[in-house]
Amino acid sequence: MITLTETIEVPRPVATCFRYVADFRTTVEWDATAVEANKLTAGPIEQDTRFSVRCRAGRSYLKLAYEITEMTPWQCLVLEGRGRWFTVKDVITFESLGDNLTRIHYVAEFTFRNGLGRIANLAESGFIKMGRASLQGLARALKDENPPPQASPGTQKKDGKLPTALACFTRHGYRRGQKIWHPMSADMTGKHVVLTGANAGLGFATAVSLLEAGATLTVVIRDPAKVSDMQQALKAETGREADRVELADLGLLAEVSALCERLLALGKPIDVLINNAGALFNDHAETAEGIERSVALLLLSPWKLTEALLPLLQDHAHPARIINVVSGGMYTQKLRCTDLIMTAENYKGSVAYARSKRALTVLTELWAAAWSEHNIVINSMHPGWADTPGVQTALPGFRRVTKRVLRSPAEGADTIIWLARASEADQVSGKLFLDREPRTTHLRPSTQESPDERARLLDWLSETYSRLNLSDKG
Ligand SMILES: NC(=O)c1ccc[n+]([C@@H]2O[C@H](COP(=O)([O-])OP(=O)(O)OC[C@H]3O[C@@H](n4cnc5c(N)ncnc54)[C@H](OP(=O)(O)O)[C@@H]3O)[C@@H](O)[C@H]2O)c1
Numbered sequence: 001m002i003t004l005t006e007t008i009e010v011p012r013p014v015a016t017c018f019r020y021v022a023d024f025r026t027t028v029e030w031d032a033t034a035v036e037a038n039k040l041t042a043g044p045i046e047q048d049t050r051f052s053v054r055c056r057a058g059r060s061y062l063k064l065a066y067e068i069t070e071m072t073p074w075q076c077l078v079l080e081g082r083g084r085w086f087t088v089k090d091v092i093t094f095e096s097l098g099d100n101l102t103r104i105h106y107v108a109e110f111t112f113r114n115g116l117g118r119i120a121n122l123a124e125s126g127f128i129k130m131g132r133a134s135l136q137g138l139a140r141a142l143k144d145e146n147p148p149p150q151a152s153p154g155t156q157k158k159d160g161k162l163p164t165a166l167a168c169f170t171r172h173g174y175r176r177g178q179k180i181w182h183p184m185s186a187d188m189t190g191k192h193v194v195l196t197g198a199n200a201g202l203g204f205a206t207a208v209s210l211l212e213a214g215a216t217l218t219v220v221i222r223d224p225a226k227v228s229d230m231q232q233a234l235k236a237e238t239g240r241e242a243d244r245v246e247l248a249d250l251g252l253l254a255e256v257s258a259l260c261e262r263l264l265a266l267g268k269p270i271d272v273l274i275n276n277a278g279a280l281f282n283d284h285a286e287t288a289e290g291i292e293r294s295v296a297l298l299l300l301s302p303w304k305l306t307e308a309l310l311p312l313l314q315d316h317a318h319p320a321r322i323i324n325v326v327s328g329g330m331y332t333q334k335l336r337c338t339d340l341i342m343t344a345e346n347y348k349g350s351v352a353y354a355r356s357k358r359a360l361t362v363l364t365e366l367w368a369a370a371w372s373e374h375n376i377v378i379n380s381m382h383p384g385w386a387d388t389p390g391v392q393t394a395l396p397g398f399r400r401v402t403k404r405v406l407r408s409p410a411e412g413a414d415t416i417i418w419l420a421r422a423s424e425a426d427q428v429s430g431k432l433f434l435d436r437e438p439r440t441t442h443l444r445p446s447t448q449e450s451p452d453e454r455a456r457l458l459d460w461l462s463e464t465y466s467r468l469n470l471s472d473k474g
Pocket residue numbers: 196197198199200201202203220221222223226248249250251252275276277278279280297325326327328329382383384385386387388389390391412
């Protein structure tokens with residue numbers, strides 16, 4: 001048997017440290033050998049929760065199945081791991097040394113199988129070194145002092161060529177990005193997040209992760225029949241439901257205004273607003289308010305929602321964050337306000353979609369400049385290509401061809417979650433992100449809009465809104 005014993009002190013409250021370590025998926029962020037970790041059981045993290053962790057061992061990998069066998073909240077965790085060559089028992093104790101200081105004591109006992117004990121004893125010093133490096137990694141993760149986000153030179157190079165930029169949209173792009181990410185240990189307890197389109201796809205994956213991180217979650221969905229299923233699914237995954245559900249068809253600006261009035265009347269400050277709801281419509285149609293439905297849902301709706309909710313977002317002690325979910329499809333289009341509303345004659349769903357997403361990307365830049373003095377940071381992100389219900393119904397042919405390289409919804413949602421949660425993500429505003437890095441907004445010079453067109457966009461939005469067939473314009 002080899003026993004490793006390490007102690008660290010970190011400047012974080014004991015509850016934050018405990019929650020971070022108990023979610024053993026975080027081992028990939030701090031353990032010296034872990035490269036992949038998954039939670040195998042649904043539900044909140046508690047006794048009996050199981051994880052699988054893949055670790056590097058020399059030139060190969062080994063898989064460990066972990067289970068939490070004892071859990072005393074904020075005090076002690078015991079995990080037992082089983083692999084092909086050894087079992088390990090981790091006993092982790094937490095001691096509060098003040099509001100913002102915690103001592104973590106870590107004991108790992110390795111028991112080797114199949115007569116490997118003698119060989120393992122020879123490797124004891126290597127094990128001890130590895131244990132020390134892991135605990136130093138945990139201390140770094142919990143210190144949470146990551147540098148401001150910036151694009152790595154490798155990423156800038158990939159964005160310089162169309163094929164390599166597109167390759168980043170796949171799950172291989174996500175895996176590549178993951179290798180250089182910093183730990184994300186920020187606790188969202190007490191942070192109020194408003195998230196649209198939370199019942200499916202990327203929105204649902206975002207809701208799960210933000211509930212796990214402790215956020216207070218208001219979700220906006222359109223279909224009352226989906227509320228109960230969504231809440232049950234969130235509870236099954238995380239042990240929590242969304243704190244508040246607001247119903248609104250976001251394709252209808254009157255419903256957007258009514259939603260804003262309800263949230264303003266409630267008066268609860270918003271720390272993070274995530275404009276995620278969206279759809280690609282293959283056929284042309286106008287909403288009951290007399291406007292083409294892509295531009296209504298993908299552009300006018302987030303514009304109206306965000307502008308109207310400003311009183312709840314601005315001038316907090318910590319920057320409020322706004323995240324606009326756009327699409328890599330926007331790289332194909334140039335902003336021209338006169339082209340944003342497509343007619344039935346020239347309509348193509350993917351083009352209408354991409355034009356609105358391009359406009360929302362530009363709007364993000366304009367808002368970032370205008371609202372920095374109100375302590376608001378606003379960024380857009382695109383998820384790459386993720387296998388969601390939206391892609392399954394709107395793009396079945398694309399999905400058939402790309403199925404093997406599509407990201408999971410959680411992988412597609414990762415940058416939304418990171419922009420909402422990571423401490424360092426409020427140090428940059430007005431950027432477009434993919435895989436936690438700012439990316440170029442143009443892959444071809446021909447899509448660069450003119451300064452006049454940028455200047456026109458806000459007026460175009462107000463004028464278009466004022467022409468809508470609304471009974472009561474809020
Ligand atoms: N998946 C991708 O590869 C990908 C790529 C680029 C960009 N995106 C963007 O990512 C966001 C999420 O997409 P997704 O792939 O997760 O799609 P999804 O699976 O179809 O989920 C979209 C969500 O938006 C909601 N929604 C749609 N129309 C709405 C309306 N009129 N009012 C209120 N809610 C509405 C949907 O509600 P219902 O369930 O009621 O329809 C659903 O909750 C979208 O903005 C999309 O454009 C996705």
